[in-house]
Amino acid sequence: xxxxxxxxxxxxxxxxxxxxxxxxxxxxxxxxxxxxxxxxxxxxxxxxxxxxxxxxxxxxxxxxxxxxxxxxxxxxxxxxxxxxxxxxxxxxxxxxxxxxxxxxxxxxxxxxxxxxxxxxxxxxxxxxxxxxxxxxxxxxxxxxxxxxxxxxxxxxxxxxxxxxxxxxxxxxxxxxxxxxxxxxxxxxxxxxxxxxxxxxxxxxxxxxxxxxxxxxxxxxxxxxxxxxxxxxxxxxxxxxxxxxxxxxxxxxxxxxxxxxxxxxxxxxxxxxxxxxxxxxxxxxxxxxxxxxxxxxxxxxxxxxxxxxxxxxxxxxxxxxxxxxx
Ligand SMILES: [Mn+2]
Numbered sequence: 001x002x003x004x005x006x007x008x009x010x011x012x013x014x015x016x017x018x019x020x021x022x023x024x025x026x027x028x029x030x031x032x033x034x035x036x037x038x039x040x041x042x043x044x045x046x047x048x049x050x051x052x053x054x055x056x057x058x059x060x061x062x063x064x065x066x067x068x069x070x071x072x073x074x075x076x077x078x079x080x081x082x083x084x085x086x087x088x089x090x091x092x093x094x095x096x097x098x099x100x101x102x103x104x105x106x107x108x109x110x111x112x113x114x115x116x117x118x119x120x121x122x123x124x125x126x127x128x129x130x131x132x133x134x135x136x137x138x139x140x141x142x143x144x145x146x147x148x149x150x151x152x153x154x155x156x157x158x159x160x161x162x163x164x165x166x167x168x169x170x171x172x173x174x175x176x177x178x179x180x181x182x183x184x185x186x187x188x189x190x191x192x193x194x195x196x197x198x199x200x201x202x203x204x205x206x207x208x209x210x211x212x213x214x215x216x217x218x219x220x221x222x223x224x225x226x227x228x229x230x231x232x233x234x235x236x237x238x239x240x241x242x243x244x245x246x247x248x249x250x251x252x253x254x255x256x257x258x259x260x261x262x263x264x265x266x267x268x269x270x271x272x273x274x275x276x277x278x279x280x281x282x283x284x285x286x287x288x289x290x291x292x293x294x295x296x297x298x299x300x301x302x303x304x305x306x307x308x309x310x311x312x313x314x315x316x317x318x319x320x321x322x323x324x325x
Contacts, residue, residue, distance in 0.1 A: 003175070005135075005142040009108055009122040014143055016083040018048045020073060022102070023087050024094040025054040029161030029197060032062045034087040034110070034132040035069075037147065037154035041140050044148070050077060054096035058240060061161070061197050073101040081105060088112070088132040092119050110135050130169060133158030134179050152186035153193065159183075160193045164249070205241035208233055212247055212262070219315065220322035225251045226261040226314075228307055231268070248276045258322075259283060261314060263307050271310050274300045286317055 021039050023031035031053075039049040050070055057066035084102045090113035092099040109120030112135060114127035129135050133155040140147055147155060159180070163169050169176065208229070216227045229242065244262055251260045259281050262274040273290070275283035277297045284299040290313075292301020303310045 005124055005139050009124055010142045018080055018082040020050045020052050020082040021085045022052045022095055022098055024089040025096050027053055029061055030131045030158035031088040032065050033154040033158030034136045037151040038136050040151050060200055131159040131162040137179055147186050149187035152183040152188040156183045156188035156193045157196055160197055202241055204237040205243045208237045208241045209246055222256045223258045223322050225257050228263040231265045244274055252278050265307055269304055271303045271307055
């Protein structure tokens with residue numbers, strides 16, 4: 001547990017004038033929320049701020065922010081030696097080509113992942129924090145500031161995203177709720193943030209959801225639910241219509257369900273596999289056996305081969321855990 005923001009890190013931010021704030025590839029609400037809020041705060045203090053991202057901005061809830069981000073670091077900007085802040089990112093590979101651009105520049109890392117190889121000159125990492133935005137809130141207050149309304153909303157947005165709108169908060173941790181109370185006092189409400197995260201989805205995504213649900217197969221007496229999406233689905237509905245979060249949520253609500261498998265054909269040769277667990281099963285370990293990774297309750301991997309073939313391999317792996325009593 002590392003709740004106190006390191007003093008050197010605070011001093012670097014306070015004395016900085018030019019900042020590049022970077023996040024991971026395929027950004028999500030926690031990443032974007034952390035970048036926008038911290039950038040907004042540093043601008044208010046008079047800093048020049050550049051928000052950088054490898055993109056792509058696919059999730060509908062972050063599309064409205066895409067135009068604020070630069071997809072590469074201009075050489076002229078690099079020559080001015082900005083202070084780099086990397087958020088929500090535990091490994092350099094996750095920032096793509098920026099890993100080369102930030103070489104030799106002082107780099108701050110603010111993150112809540114427990115895995116990954118460390119990088120950065122000054123780090124603030126707290127794996128007990130449900131979102132990076134809550135760490136950014138602590139950074140802002142350590143710098144003597146208070147989030148304004150824009151910052152409070154972005155910070156709440158990140159927390160709402162990473163906790164599945166607070167459904168995954170299961171620790172007894174009043175600090176989280178005290179932070180939420182402060183953000184609410186600054187103008188962020190659950191209703192606004194719920195709409196930011198969950199509204200505005202294309203109709204095609206609802207129809208695709210229906211297709212994937214109707215294909216669900218109950219395995220091991222319903223303890224495992226498995227479904228899939230095809231290349232044809234992607235052609236018909238578009239990649240932006242994929243909504244695995246909603247699909248997992250609906251399937252995981254099934255009585256007796258302990259794990260969910262989602263197999264997606266990415267192209268003629270490759271599938272991506274998503275795994276979710278309700279109970280005690282460690283799907284991170286299963287994904288790891290196939291060269292992937294993740295957490296105990298949410299993990300995934302990429303696979304070269306057909307949808308049927310990967311399902312067979314997964315069933316073999318799972319049968320040890322789910323053999324009928
Ligand atoms: Mn995060």
